[in-house]
Amino acid sequence: MRLALYEPDIPQNTGTLMRLCACLGVPLDIIEPCGFILSDKNLRRAGMDYIDHLDMTKHLNWEAFKAASAGKRLVLMSTKASGSFLDFQFRPDDVLIAGRESAGVPEHVHAQCDARVLVPMKSGMRSINVALASALILGEALRQTKGYPM
Secondary structure, rough: EEEEEEEOHHHHHHHHHHHHHHHOOOOOEEEEEOOOOOOOHHEEEHHHHHHOEEEEEEEEOOHHHHOOOOOEEEEOOOOOOOOOHOOOOOOOOOOEOOOOOOOOOOOOHHHHOEEEEEEOOOHHHHHHOHHHHHHHHHHHHHHOOOOOOO
């Protein structure tokens, strides 16, 4: 199981997800360009000293990430998906992809993913913060695949 952030634009969300991945032993992929400098002090503050325990790979762009992820199932977390993550059967080698907080992912990224899942929400609500939605979905994926560290 891996978590990938597509062109992240909020350093605090990215730092939070870096910390989550470090604590759960989940490798993190950062698909650049980012909307901030990855060494930003806000990023370090959000990730705290947990970042030193993170298995993180930076990718120059979507194409470089796709090449590095060949053979893995790409599961996009999106408000535009039609199916709930609760009904999805995750696999241990899935790569969960989170889009930008401000704009999600472009259509060509949607089209290149193998599956799409969403967090079911109360009617009239637009979206959950990308870090919180990622934590919910990653938690379920790890539960299903018995991927939590012991």
